Amino acid sequence: MSLDVEYAFDEFFRDETFVDDFTYRNSPAAIRRFPFPFDRDDYMYSVNMEPHVPGRKGSVFEKTFDVDEHYVSEMRDRARILAKDPLRCQSLPHMTLAGWDLLELIMESKAREYPQWFSLTKNGDRWRWINRPLGIDHSFTFLDETTLPCGPMEYITRQTQGDFTLQDEREGTLWVDAGMVTTQADWSLDFDIGMNFHEWHAPVPLAHEKGIFDRALKFLLKLQHGAPVRRFNWTMTVNPLLDTAPETYPEWGYMRTTLNQENMGHMMHLRVELQALFRLPRSNAIAFSIRAYLGKFEELVTVPKWGRRLHRVVRDIHPDLAAYKGFLRNRDAMAEWLSSYDDGAPTSPGWWPED
Amino acid sequence: MTKTEFPPSIRSRPVYGELEPRAGIFHLIVADGEGADAVIALFAKAADAASMLAKSHILYTAGPNGTDEWDRIAALGAAQAQKAASVPTLLFRLARVLQDVQMGTQIYLTGTEGLMGQAERDIMALGFPHSDIQKEHRGSTVRRVQCVHCKGVTENVRTDPFQCSHCGLHLFVRDHYSRRLAAFQGVNIDAEDRGQVPPPVERFR
Structure with missing residues (x-):
């Protein structure tokens, strides 16, 4: 059973596409708040975790789950993908309680932080949820699956930007046992579901040898309820494809061969993942949100500091990382295009545009 | 014949050990092709092979390279042993056998990765932790x-x-x-x- 929605586009929520004619773009305000991930002029892996506490007003860190101008279109894109491939959303049988935990976390956060769009009213276990941008007004019984049109994780993540996975904790590690994954940087939930932390990260180069995953796991196992953490990850995406899934690689892979100096500015996107991790109260599972932001090169270079820095990062990155992130073949052309936005001036530390 | 040596790889790539007899109320053994050699070596290591065989059920099928050592398996004299026509046929019988498996049963898989992996998948689906299933690779690496x-x-x-x-x-x-x-x-x-x-x-x- 699916979710009945009525997409409410307005002067804030853009009506745009992430496939075919690719009408996705960022408003000038959205560019200013883009989560530029480089706080210095070079890049190497790090665990780079920090507490997920409210950040600067207007930034993507201000709220627990950022809702931006792309929200309604992203939810429409997710529904399109799920209709084609339901395996993008799966939950192993023991993960239903964690799904309810996630539903509660998201509904409470959104109703508190965005009262103009979301509302949650509780009368004991009878809850009423209103999502105005998606035209949903729904009463249900908390922890009673029969009162929802689909499982609790699917229900709430069809209404929340970003991919989600739910990790069960046992045997001293984390197991990715549920997820909603339609905006991913080339990994398959259907293949990876049921794997433990080191297994699902196995294909990542260099980081295992540096002990990154051992340290990250040790850190995450200590994660406490009420003290979420966040980090960045990033890659490059040709065209504003939120859905760069391995499943559909034959449909989008060739786009990487169509870049040139003329189309680079609007076709090449820096893809930034704002990842947040939450310990869930009933299930003791960990919810992992992976929110993808796409910024066109031509949009990012409107911030002079970012233009200079992006050029230096792309030019100097380790080739193994460029290969893993899928842009080694275009790296030199990208650096060439970006070089005209780098006058060699020093850049200030940190990622904020104006500092 | 020794167990197969695989080159070092990523953390999701399975690794295999050598089958060792463990105390159990019953021994369920699944093998194909050259896995027969590991089964024979397993019983050779048992302190009391006769009593272990009396509590063993062996499911065997030929390997993907055609290796068929069923005669050697049959000659062991396990309480139950069957040669299946194919891997899928073996898995049907395994599913039936698993319905009656009791706590304290030891499970041993040996042979090719395809057979071991599918048997492991079906056993895990019953809630049996994969780390408690012994596996030894033998034979083809297809x-x-x-x-x-x-x-x-x-x-x-x-x-x-x-x-x-x-x-x-x-x-x-x-x-x-x-x-x-x-x-x-x-x-x-x-x-x-x-x-x-x-x-x-x-x-x-």
Whole structure:
């Protein structure tokens, strides 16, 4: 059973596409708040975790789950993908309680932080949820699956930007046992579901040898309820494809061969993942949100500091990382295009545009 | 014959040990092809092979390379032993046997990765932790590969790249392995440069 929605586009929520004619773009305000991930002029892996506490007003860190101008279109894109491939959303049988935990976390956060769009009213276990941008007004019984049109994780993540996975904790590690994954940087939930932390990260180069995953796991196992953490990850995406899934690689892979100096500015996107991790109260599972932001090169270079820095990062990155992130073949052309936005001036530390 | 040596790989690629007799109320043994040698070695290591055999059920089938050592398995004299016509046939019998398996049963898998992986998948589905299942690789290294695009599984893959037996795409074979699917992952090799497929190399035999 699916979710009945009525997409409410307005002067804030853009009506745009992430496939075919690719009408996705960022408003000038959205560019200013883009989560530029480089706080210095070079890049190497790090665990780079920090507490997920409210950040600067207007930034993507201000709220627990950022809702931006792309929200309604992203939810429409997710529904399109799920209709084609339901395996993008799966939950192993023991993960239903964690799904309810996630539903509660998201509904409470959104109703508190965005009262103009979301509302949650509780009368004991009878809850009423209103999502105005998606035209949903729904009463249900908390922890009673029969009162929802689909499982609790699917229900709430069809209404929340970003991919989600739910990790069960046992045997001293984390197991990715549920997820909603339609905006991913080339990994398959259907293949990876049921794997433990080191297994699902196995294909990542260099980081295992540096002990990154051992340290990250040790850190995450200590994660406490009420003290979420966040980090960045990033890659490059040709065209504003939120859905760069391995499943559909034959449909989008060739786009990487169509870049040139003329189309680079609007076709090449820096893809930034704002990842947040939450310990869930009933299930003791960990919810992992992976929110993808796409910024066109031509949009990012409107911030002079970012233009200079992006050029230096792309030019100097380790080739193994460029290969893993899928842009080694275009790296030199990208650096060439970006070089005209780098006058060699020093850049200030940190990622904020104006500092 | 010693167990197969695999080159070092990524953390999701399964590793295998050597079967060791463990105390148990019952011993369920699944093998194909050259796995027969590991089964025989297992009983040779048992302190009291006769009593272990009296509590053993062996499911055997020929290997993907045609190796059939059923006569040696039959000659062991286990309480129950059957030669299945194929891996799928063996798995049907295994599913029935698993319905009656009791706490305290020891499980041993040996032979090719395709057989061990599928048996492990079915056993895990009953809630049996994979770490409690003993596995020893013997014989052919051909792979069971899932096409990440059409989800079809191709058995006994010998070359890299190979052509998906379902959708026809040319796939390269990753070491990334899913225990839930009992398969390695195959990814389209010419998605970016369409039609540029390198000649297949026999990596698995």
